[in-house]
Amino acid sequence: MPTPRILLTRRWPAEVEHYLSQRYEVTVNEHDTPPDAAALKAALASYDAVCPTVTDKLTADVLAAGRGKVRILGNYGVGVSHIDLQACKRLGIVVTNTPNVLTEATAEIAIMLMLMAARRAGEGERQVRAHAWDGWAPTRMIGADVTGKTLGLVGFGRIGQATAQKAHHGFGMRILYYSRKRATPEVEALTGGRHCASLEDLLESADFVSLHCPGGAQTRHLLNAERLDRMKRSAFLINTARGEVVDEVALAHALRNRVIAGAGLDVYEHEPRVPEAFLGLDNVVLLPHLGSATLETRVAMGMRVAENLERFFAGLEPGDRVA
Numbered sequence: 609m610p611t612p613r614i615l616l617t618r619r620w621p622a623e624v625e626h627y628l629s630q631r632y633e634v635t636v637n638e639h640d641t642p643p644d645a646a647a648l649k650a651a652l653a654s655y656d657a658v659c660p661t662v663t664d665k666l667t668a669d670v671l672a673a674g675r676g677k678v679r680i681l682g683n684y685g686v687g688v689s690h691i692d693l694q695a696c697k698r699l700g701i702v703v704t705n706t707p708n709v710l711t712e713a714t715a716e717i718a719i720m721l722m723l724m725a726a727r728r729a730g731e732g733e734r735q736v737r738a739h740a741w742d743g744w745a746p747t748r749m750i751g752a753d754v755t756g757k758t759l760g761l762v763g764f765g766r767i768g769q770a771t772a773q774k775a776h777h778g779f780g781m782r783i784l785y786y787s788r789k790r791a792t793p794e795v796e797a798l799t800g801g802r803h804c805a806s807l808e809d810l811l812e813s814a815d816f817v818s819l820h821c822p823g824g825a826q827t828r829h830l831l832n833a834e835r836l837d838r839m840k841r842s843a844f845l846i847n848t849a850r851g852e853v854v855d856e857v858a859l860a861h862a863l864r865n866r867v868i869a870g871a872g873l874d875v876y877e878h879e880p881r882v883p884e885a886f887l888g889l890d891n892v893v894l895l896p897h898l899g900s901a902t903l904e905t906r907v908a909m910g911m912r913v914a915e916n917l918e919r920f921f922a923g924l925e926p927g928d929r930v931a
């Protein structure tokens with residue numbers, strides 16, 4: 609078999625690029641900017657494997673250009689809502705992702721956002737950098753406790769469970785979760801998780817609501833104006849999942865009018881665009897999609913793609929196949 613030709617749509621950690629280049633004919637997008645639809649179509653029509661990531665929109669129209677050529681998409685990341693999986697199935701294109709290896713890093717960011725939002729860390733840091741801090745005072749920069757509060761998780765997969773464990777065992781939080789499938793008694797015991805029969809129940813009871821469900825059409829604007837209204841006025845919304853899960857216009861309105869106390873966001877519906885309405889609000893912490901951004905995790909994600917490609921090109925079922 610000739611050496612498979614592989615395209616990485618972005619730069620990857622050097623050690624992974626090196627590893628892959630020892631095994632395949634690898635092309636890397638040296639510009640490291642997201643390829644547009646035309647560039648993606650050209651790639652799909654000329655490589656055996658294309659390795660995209662969250663910034664690459666692989667719609668049915670784009671994917672059709674790969675008919676008869678590209679055989680596998682080795683996605684760098686666990687979320688795949690940027691790829692039309694149904695179209696891939698129709699076209700016979702295999703798709704893999706990178707679960708497990710980014711679980712802890714993303715859960716850390718969820719915990720960090722919770723702490724930052726509750727303790728006004730972003731606002732405080734801005735104050736110090738602007739030389740606007742005039743010293744300690746008993747009544748200034750008052751936030752909210754995290755320890756002992758109730759955390760409600762929407763979605764209870766690997767990242768939701770890891771967040772629950774850290775919050776329950778680290779901060780003594782009471783854990784509620786809402787997901788289509790109830791977790792096993794073992795998982796509930798490990799995480800302290802209590803299943804909520806409805807999303808509304810969870811929203812009404814939680815001091816922090818953290819999103820851990822997949823993105824895509826089914827969860828688009830799951831957190832809309834009506835649901836934000838169900839949350840406690842003292843509650844915080846945390847999103848490390850996908851931007852589209854939240855109606856950003858409704859959230860900006862809720863934050864401005866103190867329908868909820870605050871939010872911590874790592875993801876946005878139209879990245880890298882962050883709604884202008886958030887930028888002027890002090891009660892929202894805004895991060896630039898850092899969930900998996902540690903060196904160890906980014907290397908592990910790349911090696912996970914490599915494992916999937918190795919199995920695929922050896923004629924075996926790749927471990928992380930999602931289509």
Ligand code: DGY
Pocket residue numbers: 661662684685686687688710899900
């Ligand atoms: C993921 O893996 O889905 C992260 O959000 C990075 O893309």
